[in-house]
Amino acid sequence: VLTDPRGVDPLRAGLADYLGRVRGVVADPARVMVTCGYSQGLGLVCHALHAAGARRIAVEHPSNPEYREIASRAGLEVVSIAVDECGIRIDELERADVDAVAVTPAHQDPTGVVLTSERRAALVSWLRARKAIAIEDDYDAEYRYDRAAVGALQGLEPDRVVYAGSASKILAPALRLGWLVLPPSLVDAVCDEKVLADRATASIEQHALADFLTRGELDRHLRRMRIVYRARRDAIVEALAKELPEARVRGIAAGLHVNVELPASDDERAIRDESYRRGIQFSTALGEYAPYADDALPTLMLGYARMPEPAIRIGVHELASAILATREGVSR
């Protein structure tokens, strides 16, 4: 009796049900694979695509450089496609001569925009015409605060979209659990890759998560946390308006961080270093996404997953004085 590389049955069944109900994913358990997180899932799919003859993959510009590296290690040539305020540019994608594309439609990583319905339709048309595959990282879909999140792209074209989700942001990064919903044509090939990568994901947490899902606890957890995180986000946005009126919050009300754009005259790295000295840690657009965001304004990515509201107000105040210090060329 060999271990199923796709993961344990109860979790695959629970995920198929949950993703169908909450994200509009067309999922049947046979097409669900449990992974050790999004990075692994992306690597498995890229290897399987490469083995099936794919040679070029498009990624969003800007996007996480680690994911580019993962695709490139799988033998794929990585092509950058610009993201504007409506999401990835489909006209550029059409000209890119690629076999696949990796996208973050629910909340673009890192710009925070949403792929518009027109672009989603155009992307699906392109997938069909080109017979290409999209890898949909359903990033931050569970944490949309101003309205219900748009459904998954996968629901529009399940035979050409790999859906990818993860427990890292909705439950705990320490779990290292992610999941893929695969087009039927890719199931066997991705299973082969999973066997070579690590045979199968550890099963104890899989059973625990299956139980959590089927008892409705994940829904309850997300309802609770949306209220908590939304209040934190509102607190940051409010504190920024007061302390740093020249800063501009970019992207929709979603996720676990806000992108804060500063005037071009600010020095992103100096601000990060000065803030770090004062005990405030955050990522920055150039720091994390270089060299794929050279033309971006200085942008701070302020996370609030572990910040209670009072700490947020104090933190933004301290951040503002750190920024002032860099502008005055002094450090405290």
Next chain:
Amino acid sequence: VLTDPRGVDPLRAGLADYLGRVRGVVADPARVMVTCGYSQGLGLVCHALHAAGARRIAVEHPSNPEYREIASRAGLEVVSIAVDECGIRIDELERADVDAVAVTPAHQDPTGVVLTSERRAALVSWLRARKAIAIEDDYDAEYRYDRAAVGALQGLEPDRVVYAGSASKILAPALRLGWLVLPPSLVDAVCDEKVLADRATASIEQHALADFLTRGELDRHLRRMRIVYRARRDAIVEALAKELPEARVRGIAAGLHVNVELPASDDERAIRDESYRRGIQFSTALGEYAPYADDALPTLMLGYARMPEPAIRIGVHELASAILATREGVSR
């Protein structure tokens, strides 16, 4: 605060202590990496070696074809080196023009021989002269029944041997926990590969295993299980002598399966199929290791990890009649 790709501190400390004490491994926690099992660890090391300029890796012949595939996916050319009754042939290795070698010194997989002390010394000399790296899969070292297992090769040359162990056979395959002890020169490169593979191994079981190790429970578990498994192995060997006197048990008294060699006139595949129809499942040398064991006699690999002794006697009796049926060309 980023997750350490090497794993959680208490487990790395616990493993360094345990492996030093029980296997003679030269380990300090900074060089220990927790993985999702041996397959993943092998892949990470092969990728890191390839990134550092390695081009060819030697593997034992026969050896697990999946491991060859993993090395090959990492870009390494795989070269077969014969195994005889003393282990891998170092004279062949010296002529092979390779940068690395993967070995199973404690209990060769699948032949069951042990690397002799002369061969171990010759392997270490070759590693130094060639400035090569060995990957030591410390397969079955914890389950040696006739005497204390020979110490790890890594203890002889810690700067040129990657030690690899796993919880799959000593505790539970469902855990998906393995570990590497790396030469200092490879730590950073293997960390980079781990980040790209899955960032880090899930941490909850790591803390559980650390607790199990530091309380001495693993030592107690292994002492108990060695007695149980040894009795099962003795029961199989005894039943085979009675039921199938023409069969020959190969390899040392170790591990969780016995290799049973049959006369050349027997049909390995037919025996496997007929046994399967009777509810007896096992791997076979040609079935699992083809095409790297074409010259081997028909060999059944009878596992007893989940077989209580009474079931073993009944199973061997049924196996013997399945073999008789294939010889007579009838199936029951």
